[in-house]
Amino acid sequence: MWIGVVTLFPEMLRAVTDYGVTGRAIAQGRLQVNCWNPREFTEDRHRTVDDRPYGGGPGMLMKIDPLQKAIVTAKQSALARDGKTKSVPKVIYLSPQGKRLDQAGVNYLAELESMVLVAGRYEGVDERLIEAEVDEEWSIGDFVLSGGEIPAMALIDAVARMLPGTLGHEDSAIEDSFFSGLLDCPHYTRPEVFQDRQVPDVLLGGNHEKIRQWRLKQALGRTWGRRPDLLEHLTLTSEMKRLLDEYIREYSV
Numbered sequence: 001m002w003i004g005v006v007t008l009f010p011e012m013l014r015a016v017t018d019y020g021v022t023g024r025a026i027a028q029g030r031l032q033v034n035c036w037n038p039r040e041f042t043e044d045r046h047r048t049v050d051d052r053p054y055g056g057g058p059g060m061l062m063k064i065d066p067l068q069k070a071i072v073t074a075k076q077s078a079l080a081r082d083g084k085t086k087s088v089p090k091v092i093y094l095s096p097q098g099k100r101l102d103q104a105g106v107n108y109l110a111e112l113e114s115m116v117l118v119a120g121r122y123e124g125v126d127e128r129l130i131e132a133e134v135d136e137e138w139s140i141g142d143f144v145l146s147g148g149e150i151p152a153m154a155l156i157d158a159v160a161r162m163l164p165g166t167l168g169h170e171d172s173a174i175e176d177s178f179f180s181g182l183l184d185c186p187h188y189t190r191p192e193v194f195q196d197r198q199v200p201d202v203l204l205g206g207n208h209e210k211i212r213q214w215r216l217k218q219a220l221g222r223t224w225g226r227r228p229d230l231l232e233h234l235t236l237t238s239e240m241k242r243l244l245d246e247y248i249r250e251y252s253v
């Protein structure tokens, strides 16, 4: 997948390009992340990228022209890159006004061939830039950050995990609880006893079917207890219903 990021702080993207699963996906050529800085597209001596808002009010906005030039250049670069004919990259703006990102949204974005992520700064961008250049607006949560770079990197990380060959254990993304719409089950590793707390016996046994059922039951029970709203959107199999009933009965004793 090819991802362009329009940002005033391209160095921030090293957090995903130089480390971990995302860094490996890039090193192995399964992911490309390129940055374009609106400041490189300014034409004035002071390289101005912000301006005052019409109607007054606190703070500054990002100027349309440098931002638009950076976006257009990123899109052209995606189309010009070697290889088979390509679709026009989807332009995505990160903001609290966007559609709330969840695993279903990540799975949708992971299917795209390319995208340009626009990371704003200051108080945001001119609405006309959004109308002219942005295809989709996404939010990683109902809170305000000082820039769109961290949301952009969160999106890159979440999408990169879904690319074929990224995760060592292929179906670990599939097994990912959120992939199934449930919260994750508890996890344990050595030592077997920590501060008098034992690892559940079933996990030490080696009976993989019992372990699968225990993990599914815990995921269902934790979802029921912590995020019942997630359960509302799920169709439970008869096995899931049985396991959740067991969990609730044990929980209620």
Ligand SMILES: NC(=O)c1ccc(N[C@@H]2CC[C@@H](O)C2)nc1
Binding pocket: 094, 095, 096, 119, 120, 121, 122, 123, 124, 125, 138, 139, 140, 141, 142, 143, 144, 145, 146, 147, 148, 151
């Ligand atoms: N919840 C989010 O995904 C989110 C995205 C962006 C953001 N802040 C930027 C700074 C100025 C404007 O571009 C928006 N805050 C929160």
